[in-house]
Amino acid sequence: MSAAQVQETVNLNAVAAAALVLYDAVISADREIELQRQRRLPSTLLYLLSRYLGVVIALFVAAQSVQSHSSQFCNNFLYSFAGLSQLLLAAVAIISASHVRALYRHNTFLRLALYGLATASVIAQAVILGITFRVDKPRVIAQITQPPIPGCGWENSPYDGQAFWWPAFIFHSILFALVLARAVSAARISPSWQTVAQGVKVDRALLSVTLWALLLAKLVLVYVTAPAASRAVTWWLLAAYSVVGSRMQLAEGLDKAHSELPLTDSVGDPMLDGFVIVRTPCEARQFAALERPSRGSRTDWFGTSSTATTTVEFSSRVSPDNARVDANYDAGDVYVPVVRRNAIPEEWPRTFDPVEAHKLASTSV
Numbered sequence: 541m542s543a544a545q546v547q548e549t550v551n552l553n554a555v556a557a558a559a560l561v562l563y564d565a566v567i568s569a570d571r572e573i574e575l576q577r578q579r580r581l582p583s584t585l586l587y588l589l590s591r592y593l594g595v596v597i598a599l600f601v602a603a604q605s606v607q608s609h610s611s612q613f614c615n616n617f618l619y620s621f622a623g624l625s626q627l628l629l630a631a632v633a634i635i636s637a638s639h640v641r642a643l644y645r646h647n648t649f650l651r652l653a654l655y656g657l658a659t660a661s662v663i664a665q666a667v668i669l670g671i672t673f674r675v676d677k678p679r680v681i682a683q684i685t686q687p688p689i690p691g692c693g694w695e696n697s698p699y700d701g702q703a704f705w706w707p708a709f710i711f712h713s714i715l716f717a718l719v720l721a722r723a724v725s726a727a728r729i730s731p732s733w734q735t736v737a738q739g740v741k742v743d744r745a746l747l748s749v750t751l752w753a754l755l756l757a758k759l760v761l762v763y764v765t766a767p768a769a770s771r772a773v774t775w776w777l778l779a780a781y782s783v784v785g786s787r788m789q790l791a792e793g794l795d796k797a798h799s800e801l802p803l804t805d806s807v808g809d810p811m812l813d814g815f816v817i818v819r820t821p822c823e824a825r826q827f828a829a830l831e832r833p834s835r836g837s838r839t840d841w842f843g844t845s846s847t848a849t850t851t852v853e854f855s856s857r858v859s860p861d862n863a864r865v866d867a868n869y870d871a872g873d874v875y876v877p878v879v880r881r882n883a884i885p886e887e888w889p890r891t892f893d894p895v896e897a898h899k900l901a902s903t904s905v
Contacts, residue, residue, distance in 0.1 A: 550771045550772045552605075553776065555605055564787075568787070572587070572591070583789060586634060589631035590632055591782060594628060594783070598778075598782070600620065604617050618694075628781055630662045633711060636715055636748060637654035640654060657714060662707075672694070693771075709758075716749060750780055758773045758777055761773055
């Protein structure tokens with residue numbers, strides 16, 4: 541492909557990625573309103589950053605892709621684009637670290653390690669941006685293509701500033717490994733396709749995998765094929781950052797809100813009869829899978845787990861089936877309300893252990 545054809549393809553991908561971000565913002569508007577009504581400042585702030593920084597970046601990118609511009613425009617565009625992208629990546633790094641930390645019971649060491657890695661990744665990207673701006677200068681793509689194709693790039697950098705993505709790739713590779721390890725651990729406890737499917741849905745594993753896969757594709761393309769072609773992946777990568785980050789934060793923010801709602805049955809009577817401590821959606825899934833729960837007759841219940849004479853029923857608002865178990869309380873434990881038809885022994889473990897829980901439930905009378 542000629543330089544003009546490559547740039548035209550890049551521009552088309554930029555417009556398509558911008559359309560994806562705008563479409564996702566529109567279809568998520570109702571849930572966004574629900575989140576903002578909860579008045580949870582940290583969750584809302586992270587959501588707004590990941591969502592609307594992505595929208596602004598998408599509009600910027602689409603604007604520079606549809607008509608020719610001057611050198612001054614490209615200079616302003618690249619500086620603004622770099623700054624906004626840095627903020628977006630920082631917000632999503634915090635969201636991703638918080639999500640993976642929750643999968644590991646809010647482990648203190650892991651919390652410090654993940655937030656430290658997120659900070660190091662953001663600082664490294666800022667340093668790379670600073671070096672790029674000092675040693676390179678913007679260029680107008682239309683001046684070097686025949687026929688002229690709109691776009692902005694760097695004058696001298698052979699990889700068009702792609703070193704910027706290495707810190708993010710390393711950080712998300714670590715997160716991907718942690719998510720994978722957690723999935724393997726859950727599968728060993730309940731080795732079935734149902735467990736895997738619930739893990740993908742409840743732990744939102746596909747969101748973490750999507751970012752990692754796009755970062756990998758970006759770096760492979762830039763070093764294996766023409767560097768200019770990898771810019772098409774850049775636009776999709778930024779779109780994925782916005783969509784994945786905002787949806788992950790939106791889901792977790794609403795999980796918190798719903799987990800605090802009073803539980804009632806279909807006629808409004810309280811269903812709550814006790815609590816079982818569960819720290820992550822993965823643990824809730826393990827708890828529900830102790831005896832292969834089947835869906836109950838009542839539509840507002842997830843299902844039942846029967847062992848000997850003990851039956852536990854899970855409310856749909858906190859069930860692993862619809863991701864209503866919160867995984868992100870800074871305070872630590874998440875108390876999952878349950879309905880008990882028969883009394884569960886008082887010695888039921890205060891700290892969740894699926895093996896111990898199964899043993900206690902099996903021996904209860």
